[in-house]
Amino acid sequence: MNEIIRKTQAGVTNGSLDPQEWSAFRDLAHLMLDEAIDGIANVRARPVWQPIPDEVRAAVRSDEPREATDLAEVYREFSEHVAPYATGNVHPGFMGWVHGGGTAVGMVAEMLAAGLNANLGGRDHMPIEIERQIVEWMRGLFGFPQGASGIFVTGTSMANLMAVLVARTNALGALARQHGIGGDGALLTAYASKAAHGCISRAMDIAGFGTDALRQIDIDADHRIDVAALRARIACDREVGFMPFLVTASAGTVDIGAIDDLKAIAELCREEGIWFHVDGAFGALAILSPELAPLLDGIAFADSIALDFHKWGQVPYDAGLLLVRDGERHRQAFAQPAAYLSREARGLAAGAVWPCDLGPDLSRGFRALKTWFTLKTFGTIRLGEVIARSCALARYLETRVLAEPRLELLAPVNLNIVCFRYRADDAVNREVVADIQESGIAAPSSTILDGKFAIRAAIVNHRTEESDIDALVAAVIKFGMQRTGGVIEVEAPPLATQ
Numbered sequence: 001m002n003e004i005i006r007k008t009q010a011g012v013t014n015g016s017l018d019p020q021e022w023s024a025f026r027d028l029a030h031l032m033l034d035e036a037i038d039g040i041a042n043v044r045a046r047p048v049w050q051p052i053p054d055e056v057r058a059a060v061r062s063d064e065p066r067e068a069t070d071l072a073e074v075y076r077e078f079s080e081h082v083a084p085y086a087t088g089n090v091h092p093g094f095m096g097w098v099h100g101g102g103t104a105v106g107m108v109a110e111m112l113a114a115g116l117n118a119n120l121g122g123r124d125h126m127p128i129e130i131e132r133q134i135v136e137w138m139r140g141l142f143g144f145p146q147g148a149s150g151i152f153v154t155g156t157s158m159a160n161l162m163a164v165l166v167a168r169t170n171a172l173g174a175l176a177r178q179h180g181i182g183g184d185g186a187l188l189t190a191y192a193s194k195a196a197h198g199c200i201s202r203a204m205d206i207a208g209f210g211t212d213a214l215r216q217i218d219i220d221a222d223h224r225i226d227v228a229a230l231r232a233r234i235a236c237d238r239e240v241g242f243m244p245f246l247v248t249a250s251a252g253t254v255d256i257g258a259i260d261d262l263k264a265i266a267e268l269c270r271e272e273g274i275w276f277h278v279d280g281a282f283g284a285l286a287i288l289s290p291e292l293a294p295l296l297d298g299i300a301f302a303d304s305i306a307l308d309f310h311k312w313g314q315v316p317y318d319a320g321l322l323l324v325r326d327g328e329r330h331r332q333a334f335a336q337p338a339a340y341l342s343r344e345a346r347g348l349a350a351g352a353v354w355p356c357d358l359g360p361d362l363s364r365g366f367r368a369l370k371t372w373f374t375l376k377t378f379g380t381i382r383l384g385e386v387i388a389r390s391c392a393l394a395r396y397l398e399t400r401v402l403a404e405p406r407l408e409l410l411a412p413v414n415l416n417i418v419c420f421r422y423r424a425d426d427a428v429n430r431e432v433v434a435d436i437q438e439s440g441i442a443a444p445s446s447t448i449l450d451g452k453f454a455i456r457a458a459i460v461n462h463r464t465e466e467s468d469i470d471a472l473v474a475a476v477i478k479f480g481m482q483r484t485g486g487v488i489e490v491e492a493p494p495l496a497t498q
């Protein structure tokens, strides 16, 4: 009998996935940490990005790994096949899209979070208190009242979708969650500028309204929503029986970093009784810079704000946040009774409102920890300075472009984004962007402005310096000349004469 128990116990013990040899694991883990730190410390020694060789793609294709592989071997595969071929946004030469650079601090915080393996869907534990503390800091920064609520999500795409759902429940009442959006729902219309991020239109689709229900309002020369046109469109929609329910303003458009007139939109939404949401994906954190914060004037009147810590906040991916002025309305859009999730006054099941009452996720990771470490170790003053500095670097790039006859500036520089091109046609510039990316020198992206292909440099990474801007300019000129055989098509006088 004792023999059987001993055997059973042995069997159970062997079921654990913990290392058999903790000391060997510890050595390897320390090596991994050292190499991960080296990867950040020596990032300049690497190309920003490099094309993935076919052999590398092929090397990771395999059958389902039914048998165990040594950790050291799996790590070797990671080091050889994955790490060298990442996006490159850790590198100071990365200026594509709007990608944050991450920090070494954020990296180790992410590791600590993984060690706790906390589930932040609910219950009473300190990780949730950390998330609440960050929401509280953001509430203060954006001037939201007591009773505001917030929740970490993957990113602003999700936060914008959730804002649409909160605004929907606000407009139709909580019963719409039971009966569906129905006939009234079909009449709801939302508004954003033509320069708004595509995820807003997608949110309307996913929420069941369809993208046609999003009215895309014209922009002015500075790419800000035309508030008079917005007002007129709302009136026109009301006239024919639609029910305007949501305006999403952009605080930092993705193409050129324009910030809508938040004050005027707030005023309009107040008069009209319409939910006022701000997509502040990267731009909202400009609030941390005393120099830039005035650009966000009016954001305190928003009903909700979506923002990302993983862009200008330099927190490793992913870390988005939705902040809602009226926490009760936020809860009404998502909370759901379920016996297996019942809340208690004491014990582990205490601590309502739970985060799962504030969004679609039940199980949730501890995104707040890397954000907490980042905000605390650097301090919001320093993070604000980093943000202001990337705007200064964008102005430096603007100056370089204006001073260089072979280059052409394509949009005003508002924040940290510069859209320009080599003086040649779209096809040449498209090749130039790919040439630069493949060279490993820098990684700009592209956009289309007024029908013209633009090279787009978004300065987000805290590591980027003037020399990185110089390297980008030199690369554009070099590849532009190569692609055109040195011929410059001067279609217009250089903007430098302005």
Ligand SMILES: *Cc1c(COP(=O)(O)O)cnc(C)c1O
Pocket: 098, 154, 155, 156, 157, 158, 197, 199, 250, 252, 253, 254, 279, 280, 281, 282, 308, 320
């Ligand atoms: C990046 C961005 C988004 C999308 O945010 P994700 O975090 O990528 O989901 C939305 N709006 C704007 C203005 C953005 O810059």
